[in-house]
Amino acid sequence: MRYGRIEEHPILKFERGRKVRFTLDGRELWGYEGEPIAIALLANGHDVFFRMEDGRPRGPFCMIGKCSSCLMVVDGVPNTRTCVTPLREGMDVRTQHGEPGLPERVSDSFVPPMEIRRSLVVVGGGPAGLTAAIQAHDLGVEDVLIVDEGMRLGGQLLKQTHRFFGNKKYYAGKRGIEIARILEREVEERGIEKMLMGTVIGVFRESEPRARYTLGAVVKREVNGVYKTGFVRILADAVIFATGAAEKYLPFENNDLVGVMGAGGIQTAMNVWGLRPGSRALVVGAGNVGVIVAYQMLQAGIKVEAIVEIMPRIGAYFVHAAKVARRGVPILTRHTILRAIGEDRVEGATIARVDDRWNPIPGTERDLDVDLIALSVGLKPSVELVQQAGARLRYVGRLGGFIAVRDRYHRFAPFGYVAGDLSGIEEATTAMMEGKIAGAAAAHDLGRAPPREASRVIREVEEDLKTFRSGPIGRRIEEALRAVVVEPPPEEWGGEIGD
Ligand SMILES: Cc1cc2nc3c(=O)[nH]c(=O)nc-3n(C[C@H](O)[C@H](O)[C@H](O)COP(=O)(O)OP(=O)(O)OC[C@H]3O[C@@H](n4cnc5c(N)ncnc54)[C@H](O)[C@@H]3O)c2cc1C
Incomplete structure (x- = not known):
């Protein structure tokens, strides 16, 4: 059998939701509630999700909402990313052909737009974003909002079953999946607000005082058992971008086949x-x-x-x-x-x-x-949003591609920060360290953390980073980072932190 549910696994135990029925092009199938539609379709042996104008088939590729290979028409809404849309009872899923038209009954599929305002918005709930939010909160920023387009917090940690190396402070010896649970619990314990299934699609730098940044997010909301799409305008005094990375493609004959x-x-x-x-x-x-x-x-x-x-x-x-x-x-x-x-x-x-x-x-x-x-x-770092926010990008092959020019506090602009894979491809431990620095810097710049306290946290993490990067690979990364880290931190971005 080409596709199959994994029932026995040496490390993982899969807790699946209740069985639900849904239709694919009018044909009745079943899957587990809450799993992505794409997973339910593969489990039913269906792998061609849409066809291009010329008939070429498309099936899932990235499974984290970063590519366009799994788009389908779901409950009348075209271009739905089925890898990040959870299955519900009675869903109507249809194969997409070429460029689909607009939904027939728009009002049924959408909820009215809304506007919210927060001091700090963290875009991305992977290891970098979660540690940034936790650190900023611990240094006094009470209204932090994490926006993540996934169905759960944790980013790529959610799939990492191997044990981490390195520093115990950053969970060495634990598996990625365990670290994701720990960070999620720390976010919950602090009552940090999260917006899941929310994709930030646009960001604009504004003139004060209304807000320094305006972000536009498309959010899925469950209304009476049906997912509806809404638009949220988020006003923010500071934004930490921790949007991670996307997998690169390779040119070869038939590289677009399903599979x-x-x-x-x-x-x-x-x-x-x-x-x-x-x-x-x-x-x-x-x-x-x-x-x-x-x-x-x-x-x-x-x-x-x-x-x-x-x-x-x-x-x-x-x-x-x-x-x-x-x-x-x-x-x-x-x-x-x-x-x-x-x-x-x-x-x-x-x-x-x-x-x-x-x-x-x-x-x-x-x-x-x-x-x-x-x-x-x-x-390759997912830089689209920081680019919109005005970051200057530079190509550094060793760090994965284009990345934002920044200072040592991870600022690329006043009250704008980058952390994790977005600021150079490394791995989850350094993503957590960078998140801590960005979170502490944001708390300082927002006037919530005393300079001495923010500086103490930052210097300690900088030492941890130095030790972590002391091997041959780490040293090459340090060297590559010199191309994008501006010294001294520009005054217009906030200047030095601490004495
Ligand atoms: C596909 C993939 C597989 C990997 N596998 C391994 C591995 O097996 N072993 C290993 O050691 N390292 C692996 N890594 C690398 C490692 O996981 C990363 O270095 C680490 O997770 C980076 O953390 P991060 O927080 O920067 O990004 P991520 O963990 O990728 O988190 C980014 C988060 O941002 C969210 N997001 C992105 N764009 C938006 C948006 N516009 N709006 C809202 N939310 C958004 C995403 O949903 C995601 O949750 C992998 C990385 C990737 C991308």
């Missing part, structure tokens, strides 16, 4: 929702995410035929690579994917060896019998 997925998308399907999105996989990229996901696929009962890596060396930590190699998965360095084989969905893949200039070597092509291709070829 070519981001490795993180596969991780979400398996580890968050207990769904196996294939039975035999090829992983492209032997960095940390690719190798970790390969191991997690094995745990979920997916056979991993090979991991191909175009570079001469494996990029992942040795301990992770050794684990998959011990389970008999070949890691083929100096290899790449040439094409996905299939009509609508993946039925195989052709790989080949490459020369020193990364050109495929003729005669080394080989077909693999796979139904799932996991792309793990890097992440």
Whole structure:
């Protein structure tokens, strides 16, 4: 079976909601209440979610609402991202074809717009955003609002089953899924407000005093068992952006077939929702995410035929690579994917060896019998909103692509901050550290935290960051950051904090 629910797992136990019925193009199916529509569809063996104008099929890719591969018409609303829309009893789901028109009965699908005002808005509830909100709250900012487009807080931690290394203060030894629960509990205990299933789609810098920033968010709200869409205008005195990153794509023949997925998308399907999105996989990229996901696929009962890596060396930590190699998965360095084989969905893949200039070597092509291709070829910071907010962007390849020019307090503008993957791709521990710095700086700039107190917190975290980045990879990151961190902190952004 290509797709299947995971019933047995060495680490995870899946608590599913009650069974509910819904329809796909008029045909009755069932799924579990609260799981994404995309998961329920795959579990029913349905994987073509929409077709382009030219008939090319589209199926899920990122599973976190960042791409456009899973758009469908849901309860009359076109372009609904089915990977982040929870299933409800009686939903009417339809395959989308080309560019859909507007909903027939607009008033039924939408709730009236509203306006709210908060001192600090944190966009993104991953490790960076959650620690930023907690830190700002602890230093005196009482009305903090976290907006996240996901269905739960935690960001990418929600799918990470491996144990973290490093500093005990940042939960070393715990699994990502446990860290997500701890941070969520800390947010709840403080009564920090959250707006889930809320996507910030626009941000504008304003002139005071009404608000320094205006954000526009599209929010899903349940009204009498049906999801309706609403628009919320959020006025904010300060904004911390912690929107994370998106998975990169790779050009090869047939790369748009259903079954070519981001490795993180596969991780979400398996580890968050207990769904196996294939039975035999090829992983492209032997960095940390690719190798970790390969191991997690094995745990979920997916056979991993090979991991191909175009570079001469494996990029992942040795301990992770050794684990998959011990389970008999070949890691083929100096290899790449040439094409996905299939009509609508993946039925195989052709790989080949490459020369020193990364050109495929003729005669080394080989077909693999796979139904799932996991792309793990890097992440790129999700900078769209900070760019709108006026951040100056600079391209730094080692940090994932374009990132915002900022000061050491993570400010890119007065009362505007970045943290986590958005300010350079690293990993969740450094995302938490950066979140703390941004949260403390915001509390200071808003006049809630005494300079000495904010400065004490920031200096302590800076020391932690320095220690964490003292290895060879960390040192290269420190070096790359020099291209975007302006010294000294510009006066117009708030200047130095503390003595
Ligand atoms: C797909 C993926 C898989 C990963 N897998 C691993 C792994 O296996 N192992 C590992 O060590 N590291 C992994 N990482 C890296 C690591 O998880 C990150 O470094 C860490 O999670 C970064 O934290 P963050 O808070 O910056 O971003 P995230 O954890 O990505 O959190 C960002 C949050 O912002 C929200 N958001 C984004 N845009 C908007 C918007 N416009 N409006 C509202 N909310 C928004 C998202 O829903 C998300 O919850 C992965 C990263 C990604 C992107």
